[in-house]
Amino acid sequence: MKSVGTKEIKTKRLVLRPFRMDDAMQAYKNYGSDEKVNQYISFAPCFSLESTQKFIQMHLDQYESNPDFYGWAITLDDEVIGSIGLFNVEGHQCELGYSLGSKWWGLGYATEAALAVKGYAFDEIKAHRMYASHHIDNLASGNVLQKIGMVYEGTLRDGQENPDGSYSDLKLYSVLSSDVI
Numbered sequence: 001m002k003s004v005g006t007k008e009i010k011t012k013r014l015v016l017r018p019f020r021m022d023d024a025m026q027a028y029k030n031y032g033s034d035e036k037v038n039q040y041i042s043f044a045p046c047f048s049l050e051s052t053q054k055f056i057q058m059h060l061d062q063y064e065s066n067p068d069f070y071g072w073a074i075t076l077d078d079e080v081i082g083s084i085g086l087f088n089v090e091g092h093q094c095e096l097g098y099s100l101g102s103k104w105w106g107l108g109y110a111t112e113a114a115l116a117v118k119g120y121a122f123d124e125i126k127a128h129r130m131y132a133s134h135h136i137d138n139l140a141s142g143n144v145l146q147k148i149g150m151v152y153e154g155t156l157r158d159g160q161e162n163p164d165g166s167y168s169d170l171k172l173y174s175v176l177s178s179d180v181i
């Protein structure tokens with residue numbers, strides 16, 4: 001794979017761009033503090049303004065020092081409405097993850113952002129495999145993955161530990177560069 005860092009991506013309606021420290025309040029307000037957003041994820045990095053600042057500082061440090069780090073703010077008309085990234089970038093593969101404030105759900109934005117990042121993973125980074133998993137009850141996330149052409153591979157039993165100490169099954173999806181037409 002190539003190490004190309006987090007470069008801005010424009011889609012029809014969105015701009016995916018590196019985070020800036022002055023995004024902290026919007027990121028916290030628009031999705032970090034949104035209970036609906038945090039319902040199915042094991043850890044909510046932007047649950048407070050302070051944790052959002054730490055999350056963004058981590059991004060700024062990684063942008064500087066790690067060309068294999070891929071984390072974007074999802075922006076609509078210059079407003080930060082979510083985040084998307086490629087994690088566990090190792091060998092020939094990487095993992096897709098995203099969050100969007102509930103005010104903007106159901107409008108196709110996650111699909112649009114995920115499709116763009118899939119293109120980046122294959123065309124820029126030259127990954128061979130991109131995978132993603134979601135909480136078994138998180139139907140919207142499963143729909144996003146299917147809509148961008150990912151294939152269901154199986155269920156990871158108790159693959160996620162929840163904040164209350166319980167476990168949830170995760171559904172695993174992937175797409176290969178050779179799947180892309």
Ligand SMILES: CC(C)(COP(=O)(O)OP(=O)(O)OC[C@H]1O[C@@H](n2cnc3c(N)ncnc32)[C@H](O)[C@@H]1OP(=O)(O)O)[C@@H](O)C(=O)NCCC(=O)NCCS
Nearest residue numbers: 037098099100105106107108109110111134139140141143
């Ligand atoms: C998952 C998430 C990113 C989806 O965002 P979104 O912008 O609403 O997704 P889209 O509008 O692109 O919708 C994708 C599909 O899912 C469907 N969908 C949306 N919400 C749904 C729901 N609650 N149940 C079932 N399907 C749903 C949409 O209708 C759409 O399909 P369609 O075009 O055939 O109608 C958003 O719900 C979110 O941020 N959730 C919280 C964080 C999270 O779960 N992240 C993923 C961790 S794996």
